[in-house]
Amino acid sequence: MGDGRVHAFGDDALGEHDAVALAEMVRVGGIAPEELARAAVARARRVDDALAPVAFAAYEAPRAARGESRDALLYGVPTYLKDNVDLRGMPTSQGSEAFLARPARRTGDVTRQFLATGLTVLGKSRLPEFGFNAATEFATAAPVRNPWKPSHSPGASSGGAAALVAAGVVPVAHANDGGGSIRIPAACCGLVGLKPTRGRLVLNDQARRLPIDLTTDGVLTRSVRDTAAFFAAAERHHRNPALPPLGLVAGPGDRPLRVGLVLDSPLTATDAETRRVVEETARRLEGMGHRVEPATLPFGEQFQRDFTLYWGFIAFLVAATGKLVHGPGFRPRRLDGLTLGLRRHFHREFGQLPGALRRLRQSEHTYAALFRDHDVILSPVLAHVSPQIGHLSPNVPFEQLLERLQRYVAFTPINNVTGAPGISLPAGASADGLPIGVHLSAAHGEERTLLELAFTLEADRPWRRIQD
Template identity: 75%
Template sequence: MADERVHAFTDDALGAHDAVALAALVRSGEVSPRELVAAAVARAGRIDGALLPVAHASYDRPRISREGIGGPLWGVPTYLKDNVDLRGLPTGMGSEAFRARPARRNARFTDQLLSTGLAVLGKTRLPEFGLNASTEFATAQPVRNPWKTSHSPGASSGGAAALVAAGVVPIAHANDGGGSIRIPAACCGLVGLKPTRGRLVTNAQGGKLPIDLVTDGVVTRSVRDTAAFFAAAERHHRNPKLPPLGLVEGPGERRLRIGLVVDSPTAKTDEATRRAVEETAARLEAMGHRVVPTTLPFGEEFSRDFLAYWGYIAWVIALTGRLVLDPGFRAGKLDGLTTGLRRSFQAEFRRTPGVLRRLRRTEAVYAGIFREHDAILSPVLAHTAPPIGHLSPNVAFDELVDRLLRYVAFTPVNNVTGGPGISLPAGAAPSGLPIGVHLSAAHGQERVLLELAYALEADRPWRRIQD
């Protein structure tokens, strides 16, 4: 495929508006939800062959809910990731190991998303069971990055990020078990907030694990869209154990103490990413925040334990596939990454009690960091989005794992500890690929992250792919 930039922005009902602006146009009567859906469907048709982000389409029957009618995001088209149930559409999980059948009911999160007023047009592709950091497959064609189609859009919410970055919809569902909201946001120049564990309703898959790594959310092109979604979702369900979030509408006034982390104990950050993080630190200092270099107490043992737990998840999938997914589930059809992770877990399963004990302890360690800091600034990834094939599940397992550990070196901490983290666009590499920076905060402090995000966006508006 030619190495090109692909987008669908044009002069139609969607224009270059974000979701908040589109919902306002619907409320004023200037456009109708039907017009927005028609424009999004037309845009999807223009980019689908180049990017391949859609797993299942429901263009003739967009999904809405009665609760969502007139909601804050009423009429805005979106997509749901293909690892969450939507009644009447299959949930394929990105896998060839089973035949997905139409779901009988919505997942709890699907109802929460629909309650905001969004209209779901279909489901987006993800790598097998969301285990990889690139949306690539053993035999199927990959999802491609709209900014540079020879490269990965990240994962596991790669299909969602490709659709939003390319302008098909302004907002799309994503979820995150090791970075899967924040990684594709960084690769595609988007905003991606992984909320505190428990902020939204419990994810059906994550809630069954000994340590719940998975949180749902969205990827967007503007901070206010992310803020609007979480405020709207909170109207459907608010966790009384967390501080209420409400609608965050702009930068905060408080000056913060921000810890700066540039390298991971397991990977050296590339020059372009390092420069983006350091420039962001300088911008925050110019706003009056105090940025101080720091180190995080999560080293190589944490990475080994996280990898072992990832292997445990793959083992559970293979063991229970016939009971949970499909009686015809064939473990022999799992891709090379899932199979390798399962086998690595089986070889060292006696480590599991210690792995779980150490990972559970990290929540308190993480909380301790924020007794001295209001936020932590770091890269999202150790290097920019790799070319298609670099993280293919067909790469030899040991080499693939080594590449993943050198790439996904920052995001898993927030999944294990349950703390919130946000990926924000921070310029571009010489290749033109987007670079993301990562901000973390204490449990329940998404407001801190959104206020910093607003400030950075106002200081230097994000690059637009159509420019």
């Protein structure tokens, strides 16, 4: 760790194995889930002071899968839940200082599906307040830091999960994505992060009540096969008949693809280092026999304004319903500067909401038209590399923070609004060693295409390892 990296890899029960390998070791009797859990707890304690990724620890009583889940693909592998889904007996704090969370009375549907994959939950990972920010930072509490370079952000909102996986505490962790919150921390921390098609997994308990469901759940991993195994295991618990079955994707595909290359968003130029990594990936794909040609994202200023207004609408609902949802101790004035600023933005523009909702819903058809000529769209995940801690702090004046977020998060929200799948892959690095991700998008229901292409890229050039 002399170069500033923080990780917990070592010669213990977890070793350097991914989740699939660990589950196989449990299956053949080579190791017990309890041994894996103890090793993960020891690793978490080694990095907690440096990275601060854990919201709630249940180390004395981890929650394991039971019954038929012993046959699940990931049985016995330790993990963390993101602190915005409910597991009975554990508090759900939503990353907020506006209330004191009580233990959840029930286990949410998302968590039930997650547990059905066989994973053992050691606790909750941290997120920024209600998942609104693209950095896991807080008004008064310590930020979550990037294991590759602790002076920088691990991304968000699944920043705690990303830090835990990248640092080697666990091989896989729960995440969810309402504007890029799986793919952004994957890009920042050198991980694989698949946002599935809306409805691929059971619907998020909170998002299903919104006019447009932006949020889908998933995982952050260090290997493509771990991501593929998770989705295969989750599908055994629930399969949406409206989508093509996914099954277990086990390796690269063999058909040439039409790849549309996007280097800049319509509103933001991509920085030179990120552009270099995306262009290198395009050349690699061409060398593999895929056809790569320029493409343009048909989403400009109006889409950005509409998304920001809807973002503000969600912040307004959080503030307005806080006492009902979180109890009488909820204090709206203690919400952080980003949440309060988004709420004020909505108050100023609320009359535009019906039109914004109509246009956002129509964007699904605009997105689908991209795939008449392309099988996959290759783009950056983010417009620039992970910023230093403080750049996206909720204590930055709101208008300045909003401008910074819009310049940074320039690609990922499209998939949330349209419900389409997208995956972030750790394709390169900046000159000073920060991971840089590339983004692959596909048509609705085409996660198999994304995973097969991800397997191809991983086999061609294995991902960088923080412990090397």
